[in-house]
Amino acid sequence: MMEKLNARLTSELETFRREGVYKQLLYLEGPQAARVRMEGHGEVIVLSSNNYLGLCDVPEVVAAGKAALDRFGAGTASVRFICGTFTIHRELEAACARLVGTEASLSFVSCWNANEALPATLLGEEDLVISDQLNHASIIDGIRLAKAITKCQTGIYRHGDLVDLEEKLRAARDRRVRMVITDGVFSMEGAIAPLPDLAELCRRHDAVLVVDDSHATGVLGKTGRGTAEHFGMVGEVDVITSTLGKALGGAAGGFIASTGAVCDYLTQRARPQLFSNALPPTVAASALASVEFLERHPQRVETLRSNANYFREQLLASGFKPLPGETPIIPVILGETAKAIEMSRLLLSEGVFVTGFGYPVVPQGQARIRCQISAAHTREDLDQALAAIRKVGSRLGVT
Numbered sequence: 001m002m003e004k005l006n007a008r009l010t011s012e013l014e015t016f017r018r019e020g021v022y023k024q025l026l027y028l029e030g031p032q033a034a035r036v037r038m039e040g041h042g043e044v045i046v047l048s049s050n051n052y053l054g055l056c057d058v059p060e061v062v063a064a065g066k067a068a069l070d071r072f073g074a075g076t077a078s079v080r081f082i083c084g085t086f087t088i089h090r091e092l093e094a095a096c097a098r099l100v101g102t103e104a105s106l107s108f109v110s111c112w113n114a115n116e117a118l119p120a121t122l123l124g125e126e127d128l129v130i131s132d133q134l135n136h137a138s139i140i141d142g143i144r145l146a147k148a149i150t151k152c153q154t155g156i157y158r159h160g161d162l163v164d165l166e167e168k169l170r171a172a173r174d175r176r177v178r179m180v181i182t183d184g185v186f187s188m189e190g191a192i193a194p195l196p197d198l199a200e201l202c203r204r205h206d207a208v209l210v211v212d213d214s215h216a217t218g219v220l221g222k223t224g225r226g227t228a229e230h231f232g233m234v235g236e237v238d239v240i241t242s243t244l245g246k247a248l249g250g251a252a253g254g255f256i257a258s259t260g261a262v263c264d265y266l267t268q269r270a271r272p273q274l275f276s277n278a279l280p281p282t283v284a285a286s287a288l289a290s291v292e293f294l295e296r297h298p299q300r301v302e303t304l305r306s307n308a309n310y311f312r313e314q315l316l317a318s319g320f321k322p323l324p325g326e327t328p329i330i331p332v333i334l335g336e337t338a339k340a341i342e343m344s345r346l347l348l349s350e351g352v353f354v355t356g357f358g359y360p361v362v363p364q365g366q367a368r369i370r371c372q373i374s375a376a377h378t379r380e381d382l383d384q385a386l387a388a389i390r391k392v393g394s395r396l397g398v399t
């Protein structure tokens, strides 16, 4: 049987290569930063990482991880409720709640895990969860899991379409809980969810609003508190999920932030909490140091914003048509998947690391390169990357 499985997989992998959609892993020889050393490619400028605040290699963040390793060892060797939980987790959870403006938070080994835990733990057969059509895969899978486990009702509303969402909420008046889930910032578009309208609609229809702020925590709002701060609504979102694997140090981990009751209930019942180890203390400590760094250096968020604005303006001035927006995610649509992968390959040969995305990550015919800007980029980094994009763009007939 194993032989048959291997033969099928090998043949499919060959098809991926033939169609130009095979993902080649690239190996970094040092820390994630504005410029990295990449095996076989030398120094390259990174426009592909979610290292929005440039905290991955900040000395305090690295030192906090090392100190936690010395203090706590590698881990607890079991799950939290059985073998104890480290004080560093409690400190991290308090800091995350403080940052995003909720009563409490609960950490997970990833935001994927957090999103998988949320609907499956909080909902039941009498409930409904409705999801934006372009939500992250972890939300989609979390909802599929919830449906399988709890038999809750599920629905999808057209991307950002409040009329469609309202229709679905109206039709769900009989449900015990109506839950609406949206990304705060959509990672493939860089678009910001219309939070004020969503919150108003949820209030009117007595629905719980959940926002996944993975690409907004540390990024949006004057001090990086996320989508809610961007709209002047800190404290008004019912549940926020987010990652510690992007702006907040970039190691790993995620959290759910909400009321004390929600977080306590998840501690009692969420299967990833009950049957899987907590974040390693090294990772928890680096994430905590990142939150504290952000609180002490809110100007990093302003640097990020000004870098992103500069890059977007320069792309436009060079004749590219990036998707409009105001986040550091700047996608340029190219059409076919193979073209996006080719552009990414050519850019790498010019010393710029930008990933091309195609179907099924984005809709068919809307393949793109996605430039992600960091506060760590200097103007020199951005100008050098822009020169390479112009050169490769004109060779591929993109501009």
Ligand SMILES: Cc1ncc(COP(=O)(O)O)c(C=O)c1O
Residues within 6 Å of the ligand: 109, 110, 111, 112, 113, 115, 136, 138, 183, 187, 212, 214, 215, 242, 243, 244, 245, 252, 253, 254
């Ligand atoms: C919107 C969103 N949610 C969740 C995740 C998963 O985060 P993590 O890497 O912490 O599992 C991602 C990561 O790509 C994301 O973009």
